[in-house]
Amino acid sequence: MLYPINLNIENMKITIIGGGKVAYRKATNFLDFGKKVTVVSKEFVDEFKMIENEIEIIYDEYDKKYIKDSFVVVAATNNKDINHKIGVYCNQNGKLVNVVDDKKLSNFTVPSYVKRGELLISISTGGNSPSLSAKIKRELEETYDESYGEYIELLGLARKKIIEENKDIKERRKKIKALIDLSVEELKEKI
Structure with missing residues (x-):
């Protein structure tokens, strides 16, 4: 059974073994979170040229x-024996390892996700239906558009201000809970 967790990968060495389309997708996922990775392969698909720097x-x-010396490893070769x-x-x-062709040998998987600033919504079917994960991701991307990045940032600033200004915990909770009913413009006024 998989346990959901968010990792701070800033100081972790991450290595991907493989140079195909799956390895490319895994590398771009890490780049989405500001993490430079090492990718090892004898050959690379052309897409890697877009991110080689x-x-x-x-x-x-x-x-x-x-x-x-890696903490996180992705085995994404086209050779099942090497991945094993x-x-x-x-x-x-x-080490944390994601073996792309062997769910049982992996000790972590990478869910589909929607990222809007600090808002991160993960979608996983436990590897049973990547198509369903993709469908749910598309639906969430429509519901939670790019404006949510700014919205989350403003909520965080307003929350911080409320905590600084209110010593009473019950009062804090009440005010913080009320924040989610405000628009971006109303949040800006609160800060």
Whole structure:
């Protein structure tokens, strides 16, 4: 059973083994969260050219030396045996590993997500239906458009101000709860 968690990956070394479309998608996901990753493969799909200045690319075959110091590893090669070796090594050495073709060997999965500033909505079907995850993601993207990034930031600022100005916890909770009924313009006035 999977446990939902958000990780602060800022100081974690992350390595992706593989240079195909799945590895590219995984690399861009990390870039969405401001994390530069290392990607190791003998060959890379053309899409990697679009992000080659944002990641570290190593043209080589898999060797455990590339993941020895990594905290998070993604095994995304097109070779099931190599992915298996990576998964076993990571599990034996206390590393987080996502083996893209072996859910049971993975100790984490990456859900679909909608990110709007600090608002992060994760969608997972436990690997049972990626199509349903994609459908739900599209629906959430329509409901929670780009304006939610600013809205979340303003809510955070207003909450901080309420906490600073109100010593009574019950009063704080009441005022903070009332914030979510305000528009962006009304929040701006509160700050």
